[in-house]
Amino acid sequence: MSDDSDTDFLRATASSYDVIAKDYAARRPHGLSHPLERSLISAFAELVTANGPAPVADLGSGPGGVTALVQGLGVPVFGVDVSPAMVALAREAHPELRFHVGSMTSLDLPDATLGGILALHSTTHVPDGHLPATFAGFRRTLVPGGHVLLAFRTGTEPGGLHLTERFGHEIDLRYHWRTPERMASLxxxxxxxxxxxxxxxxxxxxxxxxxFLLARRPG
Incomplete structure (x- = not known):
């Protein structure tokens, strides 16, 4: 799988999560493993609410647990994921919320329409060369004063990790490790x-x- 091809890495990521979707959702229904993470989500929701009524996009929403948490904090939100199987599970688990198939690397959204963006452990599957355009898309779609919250596992090893098996299933999933300083500079x-x-x-x-990095589009 070539990092240089949009279709290659997106197709591999989507098909891999399609295969493991049910096992992933059963083991990680909400994806938040520590009270600190839930506190950061609450702070993010408060900042978004204070800035206005525009919705939040949960990019890489998986089975929808975090999306539902944000909704429970009183913030309008919808989920986006590259995996159709994940989107189907999220819709089944949270029928009151909106989820659709899409990629954070090419957001099909109008300019300045999002109050906030969540990308929790989902940028890890985006190759380095695609991050500048991805983050430019974040800025484009955020309203002035809108916030983005990223979460990712840190590291400096070149090449990251390539998983070919998870939960007993054959997959083709790449993880890219970055430092907070690198992500902040991007x-x-x-x-x-x-x-x-x-x-x-x-x-x-x-x-x-x-x-966890919290950033803001200038007002």
Whole structure:
């Protein structure tokens, strides 16, 4: 699979999550494993609400647990995922919410229509060369003063990780490790202002720190 081809990496990511969707949803229904992460989501929701009524896009929404959490905090939200199977599971689990198939690398949304963007552990599947345009798309679709919250596992190893098996299924899934500093520089290069950086150390068998970056489109 070539990192240089949009269709290759998106197709591989989508098909891999299609295969493992049910197992993934059963083991990680909401994807938040620590109270700190839920607190960051709450802070993000408060910032979005204070800036106005525009909705949040949960990019890489998976089975929809985080999307539902944001909705429960009083913020209008919808989910986007590259995996049709994940979208189907999210719609089944949360029929009151809207989910559709799409990619964060090419958001099919009008300019300045989102109050916020969540991308929790989903940019990890986007190759380095596609991140500048992806983050430019984030800025384009955010309203002035809109916020984006990223979460990702940190690392510096070139090439990241290529998984060919998960939950007993054959897959083709690539993970790209980045440092908070690298991601922050990409966000600022896209015209977003960095608001906060939080790094949580590994726990309960985890092998990598979790980084959280909060950024804002200038008002």
């Amino acid at each position: 966000l600022t290069a896209a015209g977003l202002d960095l608001v906060a950086t939080v790094v949580r150390e590994p726990r309960d068998g985890e092998t990598r720190p979790r980084a």
